Amino acid sequence: MPKLCVNVDHVATIRQARMTNEPDPVAAALSAEHSGAIGITIHLREDRRHIQDRDLRLMREVVRGKLNMEMAPVEEMREIALEIRPDQATLVPERREEITTEGGLDAAGQIARLPEIIEPLRSAGILISLFVDPVGSQLEAAQRLGADYVELNTAAYSEARGWEAIGKELRTLEEGAVRAHAMGLGVHAGHGLTYLNVAPVVNLPHLEELNIGHSIVAHAVFVGFERAVREMADLVGQNRAS
Numbered sequence: 702m703p704k705l706c707v708n709v710d711h712v713a714t715i716r717q718a719r720m721t722n723e724p725d726p727v728a729a730a731l732s733a734e735h736s737g738a739i740g741i742t743i744h745l746r747e748d749r750r751h752i753q754d755r756d757l758r759l760m761r762e763v764v765r766g767k768l769n770m771e772m773a774p775v776e777e778m779r780e781i782a783l784e785i786r787p788d789q790a791t792l793v794p795e796r797r798e799e800i801t802t803e804g805g806l807d808a809a810g811q812i813a814r815l816p817e818i819i820e821p822l823r824s825a826g827i828l829i830s831l832f833v834d835p836v837g838s839q840l841e842a843a844q845r846l847g848a849d850y851v852e853l854n855t856a857a858y859s860e861a862r863g864w865e866a867i868g869k870e871l872r873t874l875e876e877g878a879v880r881a882h883a884m885g886l887g888v889h890a891g892h893g894l895t896y897l898n899v900a901p902v903v904n905l906p907h908l909e910e911l912n913i914g915h916s917i918v919a920h921a922v923f924v925g926f927e928r929a930v931r932e933m934a935d936l937v938g939q940n941r942a943s
């Protein structure tokens with residue numbers, strides 16, 4: 702059974718809507734850990750639209766489980782990660798105009814440039830995960846770059862409509878998970894997962910962790926943050942007795 706890492710970016714989105722100090726994503730991180738998350742994920746974007754540098758610093762102090770920093774593979778973020786030392790850095794593509802991360806990182810297309818980001822992080826003892834689409838060329842690039850994990854992009858699965866299309870995307874994810882594992886890469890997955898579509902993804906072979914954010918924060922508006930995390934942790938499986 703995979704473990705749940707909760708992405709608290711959108712708690713910060715609500716705070717930034719008023720440029721005030723509530724709700725605090727640091728409080729959300731603590732609440733998530735109490736409610737069954739084994740880790741906290743945050744994306745420090747170049748434009749600081751939700752998570753701020755202060756959030757990352759405070760979370761480094763208070764988060765007990767895994768602190769996973771999503772970051773664009775750029776010098777500025779590399780230097781911040783080297784200073785703050787998250788447990789894991791997940792490299793994601795980033796465009797200023799996008800609403801959320803669109804598509805996986807083109808690791809294959811940047812294979813010559815990425816070592817200047819990855820190597821210093823790895824030397825500092827930070828685990829490296831690459832957020833990629835579940836296709837052979839990207840998995841091979843992740844292996845060549847010495848990544849510890851790939852996070853398989855579940856956006857195409859989440860956006861698919863109709864059983865046939867959903868089944869096709871699920872098979873692509875399964876093949877990707879099997880292939881990544883055979884290459885010695887750990888397997889994570891995430892993006893666009895909800896209470897309604899997560900169940901089949903939980904059963905992907907070799908899956909260790911799921912990163913889920915927006916759906917949990919959305920549900921928390923109605924049921925409270927602790928309950929929203931607990932319900933997702935139950936679906937992911939880690940709170941089951943077996």
Ligand code: PXP
Nearest residue numbers: 802832891892893912913914915
């Ligand atoms: N994984 C990655 C790499 C992401 O960029 C995001 C969104 O920040 C997530 C997982 C979480 O996606 P969602 O908020 O749709 O659950």
